[in-house]
Amino acid sequence: xxxxxxxxxxxxxxxxxxxxxDEARALQAALQVGPAAVRxxxxxxxxxxxxxASAFGQATSNAAVVEIGGQDCHPATKGAFTGSISADMxxxxxxxxxxxxxxERRAGFGETDTDVAxxxxxxxxxxxxxxxxxxxxxxxxxxxxxxxxxxxxIAGSLPQALVGRAFAVAYEPVWAIGTGLTPTLEQIAEVHAxxxxxxxxxxxxxxxxxxxxxxxxxxxxxxxxxLGVEDVGGALVGGASLKAADFISIVRxx
Ligand SMILES: O=C[C@H](O)COP(=O)(O)O
Numbered sequence: 501x502x503x504x505x506x507x508x509x510x511x512x513x514x515x516x517x518x519x520x521x522d523e524a525r526a527l528q529a530a531l532q533v534g535p536a537a538v539r540x541x542x543x544x545x546x547x548x549x550x551x552x553a554s555a556f557g558q559a560t561s562n563a564a565v566v567e568i569g570g571q572d573c574h575p576a577t578k579g580a581f582t583g584s585i586s587a588d589m590x591x592x593x594x595x596x597x598x599x600x601x602x603x604e605r606r607a608g609f610g611e612t613d614t615d616v617a618x619x620x621x622x623x624x625x626x627x628x629x630x631x632x633x634x635x636x637x638x639x640x641x642x643x644x645x646x647x648x649x650x651x652x653x654i655a656g657s658l659p660q661a662l663v664g665r666a667f668a669v670a671y672e673p674v675w676a677i678g679t680g681l682t683p684t685l686e687q688i689a690e691v692h693a694x695x696x697x698x699x700x701x702x703x704x705x706x707x708x709x710x711x712x713x714x715x716x717x718x719x720x721x722x723x724x725x726x727l728g729v730e731d732v733g734g735a736l737v738g739g740a741s742l743k744a745a746d747f748i749s750i751v752r753x754x
Pocket of ligand 1: 511602676679715716717718737738740
């Protein structure tokens with residue numbers, strides 16, 4: 501195993517209103533695992549970043565630190581980009597991390613590897629820790645191209661500015677997101693090994709300990725096995741992060 505402190509990151513996607521803060525507070529109160537054992541983060545919609553960062557900032561000392569992240573950022577620092585949010589703005593609101601290149605952004609908003617790399621540079625400049633998502637479609641997997649796809653995404657989405665910086669990569673097979681389907685443990689191990697090789701090839705030995713998270717239908721029932729796979733450094737959790745009890749179970753599976 502390349503690193504010992506696993507990361508469990510919840511991606512709320514476009515879910516959550518102010519009432520969801522109660523759920524988040526319940527989660528904070530229930531997380532009594534030490535921060536040395538696991539890093540826990542939640543990435544709510546942008547509207548909830550400031551109140552959640554504020555709420556979690558008031559955590560008692562024996563509760564786990566829950567870090568807050570954004571789900572996307574614009575590569576520019578400011579300007580005429582209606583509807584967008586900059587990395588500086590996320591940081592100002594209390595975010596410490598940001599998910600970039602999620603397949604829902606790549607497919608739904610046409611983001612390319614080049615776009616993702618520019619966003620990663622903006623995030624680093626703002627002092628945010630990027631979580632860079634990659635993963636193959638079902639068609640690509642069926643064509644035997646899964647490894648080639650993720651390696652190309654690594655080469656294109658990870659700028660040299662990442663050398664020596666804190667970040668994570670999340671392997672999310674597109675066909676496993678929100679479907680209840682997951683790759684076999686052997687398939688996860690195979691792709692994570694290929695991602696590690698590509699990361700070190702692109703960024704050098706500095707990337708030898710960078711966490712590689714798995715994402716795609718992680719739930720309380722499969723988390724322990726997936727988190728036990730060689731070089732799985734944590735999980736990026738979508739649907740199961742919306743229910744505090746499920747998310748806590750996944751954190752406790754570490
Ligand atoms: O960012 C999270 C992933 O898209 C996984 O979502 P899911 O756990 O609902 O499959």
